[in-house]
Amino acid sequence: xxxxxxxxxxxxxxxxxxxxxxxxxxxxxxxxxxxxxxxxxxxxxxxxxxxxxxxxxxxxxxxxxxxxxxxxxxxxxxxxxxxxxxxxxxxxxxxxxxxxxxxxxxxxxxxxxxxxxxxxxxxxxxxxxxxxxxxxxxxxxxxxxxxxxxxxxxxxxxxxxxxxxxxxxxxxxxxxxxxxxxxxxxxxxxxxxxxxxxxxxxxxxxxxxxxxxxxxxxxxxxxxxxxxxxxxxxxxxxxxxxxxxxxxxxxxxxxx
Amino acid sequence: xxxxxxxxxxxxxxxxxxxxxxxxxxxxxxxxxxxxxxxxxxxxxxxxxxxxxxxxxxxxxxxxxx
Numbered sequence: 001x002x003x004x005x006x007x008x009x010x011x012x013x014x015x016x017x018x019x020x021x022x023x024x025x026x027x028x029x030x031x032x033x034x035x036x037x038x039x040x041x042x043x044x045x046x047x048x049x050x051x052x053x054x055x056x057x058x059x060x061x062x063x064x065x066x067x068x069x070x071x072x073x074x075x076x077x078x079x080x081x082x083x084x085x086x087x088x089x090x091x092x093x094x095x096x097x098x099x100x101x102x103x104x105x106x107x108x109x110x111x112x113x114x115x116x117x118x119x120x121x122x123x124x125x126x127x128x129x130x131x132x133x134x135x136x137x138x139x140x141x142x143x144x145x146x147x148x149x150x151x152x153x154x155x156x157x158x159x160x161x162x163x164x165x166x167x168x169x170x171x172x173x174x175x176x177x178x179x180x181x182x183x184x185x186x187x188x189x190x191x192x193x194x195x196x197x198x199x200x201x202x203x204x205x206x207x208x209x210x211x212x213x214x215x216x217x218x219x220x221x222x223x224x225x226x227x228x229x230x231x232x233x234x235x236x237x238x239x240x241x242x243x244x245x246x247x248x249x250x251x252x253x254x255x256x
Numbered sequence: 257x258x259x260x261x262x263x264x265x266x267x268x269x270x271x272x273x274x275x276x277x278x279x280x281x282x283x284x285x286x287x288x289x290x291x292x293x294x295x296x297x298x299x300x301x302x303x304x305x306x307x308x309x310x311x312x313x314x315x316x317x318x319x320x321x322x
Binding site: 018019020021022028041042043044045046047048049054055056057069070072082085086087089090091092157158204206207 | 261262264266281283284286287288289290291294296297298299314315316317318319320321322
């Protein structure tokens with residue numbers, strides 16, 4: 001499997017892992033290790049003076065992991081820029097998963113605010129990885145604005161529905177000059193493998209691992225699925241026929 | 257003096273600076289960021305940013321999320 005390169009940084013893993021919804025910090029930590037991911041998303045919250053000692057970062061132990069702070073909770077570009085500046089101070093990185101989803105019911109990204117925020121954050125020196133609709137036109141606009149990747153959704157966040165946007169993901173992958181990370185909705189390793197076989201550069205998975213019966217084993221399953229899918233893509237999949245069988249064994253010269 | 261951190265009152269010694277908020281709460285600064293009146297305060301200014309009575313401080317830290 002070739003290395004993934006984003007904004008000049010090399011990654012051996014093409015699986016990004018989110019840290020939400022794990023039932024314990026220990027399970028999160030072990031799942032991160034098992035997944036062999038090198039990119040982990042984190043969120044931000046206001047400190048409550050009562051639980052000021054709740055530090056999740058101490059459970060992300062591998063120094064090689066790139067933290068990818070997200071802007072979850074912001075409603076527009078202005079709030080996203082503020083959150084980005086806060087995250088840069090908090091985490092000491094200018095990498096950012098830009099996500100602007102003002103509607104709490106479907107958590108679908110606001111394309112207009114996402115593009116506006118990307119333009120501004122790139123000017124401020126951020127490495128912007130925008131979570132976005134699987135909209136090929138929007139993805140080109142984000143690329144032109146300087147996004148380091150595009151991260152189109154497969155299905156609504158946390159839905160586990162798989163590649164509902166497959167036809168559009170194919171167009172985005174065909175057209176993109178920046179890495180395409182399929183984010184949101186991936187519910188099973190087979191979904192991740194399918195996305196990678198299409199030519200996606202990486203997958204971001206959270207819920208499917210965190211809520212699995214055994215998150216650590218599921219993290220390994222996703223690790224393997226992403227590798228398998230990418231290997232298949234790089235190996236070159238055979239063409240799909242119109243419907244009729246094409247023999248793989250000789251049909252003549254055996255029984256006369 | 258009293259300041260507000262995320263709307264909650266916090267008692268600090270007179271002349272306290274922003275870095276003292278971490279010390280008072282007993283937390284390291286890793287994964288933490290501050291804003292005063294919606295202005296993000298760079299980490300290297302925490303030790304020199306003087307707080308005034310009634311200051312409205314926003315303090316965030318790392319949380320789990322996807």
